[in-house]
Amino acid sequence: MSDRTPAPITGLKDLKAALQLAVGLELSTIPVYLTALYSIKDGHNTETAQTIRSVVMEEMLHMTLAANVLNALGQTPSVEPVRFMGKHLHPIPSYPLTNPLVSGIGTLQLRPLSPDAIDSFVAIEHPLHGAARAAEIPLGTCVYRTIGEFYEAVRTALTDPAVCKDSDFRHLNQVPDTQYYGGAGHVVEVKDRKSAQQAIQTIIDEGEGLPPEKLEEAAKSVTDKDKLRNGWQMYSHYARFRELQNGRRFRTDQKAGDEPMGAMVLVDYSAVHPALHVPRNGDTEGGTESAALIEFDLAYTRLVDDLYLAFSGRKKDVAYRIAGRQVEELKPALPLAVHGMYALKNMAVALMRTLSPASPPHTLCPRFSYVEEGDREKLGEIAKELRQDGG
The missing domain is CATH 1.10.287 (Helix Hairpins)
Known part of the structure; x- marks a missing residue:
């Protein structure tokens, strides 16, 4: 293990490849969550199902946001493999998946709702994937240790005129907010550097890429934009899955890194198709x-x-x-x-x-x-x- 700082994204070609992989990274978690969701027998675990469904819809939003940034840079989102940081990487997942981009999330498996499945969800969404510090995560052959490191590299590259010029951004082939529904947050139509940064920051704020210091903030903290269409405010994917893991809700005065101590959430693992x-x-x-x-x-x-x-x-x-x-x-x-x-x-x-x-x-x-x-x-x-x- 090493404290080596992840390599920055230094060119437009690598930035575009990173965004292709970002779309695929968000896609890779959706079947994992859906398998658990669809395994729930009818009429059971309604709160658990609502939680998982809400996260899936936001992963769809995150895919859309990454694609909008990519389109604005003149690159069409594609299922084809890309070259990134000298590696040949495929954005479309195949399961079981050992992600070649981020080592910390471990192997993604398709399995019905179970304590092990929920533990894996928490690890995916934890800022350090369950580790105490990034240096404890073996890098292996991957490019980044955490999803947070990856999105920080993308966010930093989007701020750097040496990587992408202002003239590189265009309002091109954007998915509008009117086409997205069912989850919290809003689609950002990307037309310039500022809106590109806003799109990536939305992904970070809702879930993937949360910095570790967020664990010291309120578990149910939300941004003004992180709301369902009916006005209900959501909170991070990590906090939502942590509640399922512990069988209790977070109280409003608790931090994200605390153990939830609020109202009970009943999860019946026997009411699941095997x-x-x-x-x-x-x-x-x-x-x-x-x-x-x-x-x-x-x-x-x-x-x-x-x-x-x-x-x-x-x-x-x-x-x-x-x-x-x-x-x-x-x-x-x-x-x-x-x-x-x-x-x-x-x-x-x-x-x-x-x-x-x-x-x-x-x-x-x-x-x-x-x-x-x-x-x-x-x-x-x-x-x-x-x-x-x-x-």
């Missing part, structure tokens, strides 16, 4: 169960593509029938992607209610596996064959 994640290359299910897993992967892939379409500032060509005729219309892609996430939930819940032939009494677990374009048609055909054989 889903077991098996990576795509380890699939041994066969039959209709395997077909369902593949169909989920393809649906998730379409969702990710729709998100990146939205982040590029483009609209989606939607075809439908009305009054007996075929109609095609360009619609904003982000609301469609959010609706796609709700449709994906139904598929995930169905999987989690299906016993795994390979590992009873476990149930199937959604894999959130992004399928490369060249493999999609073949996998679709395999799923159809498996359905026919199992029918």
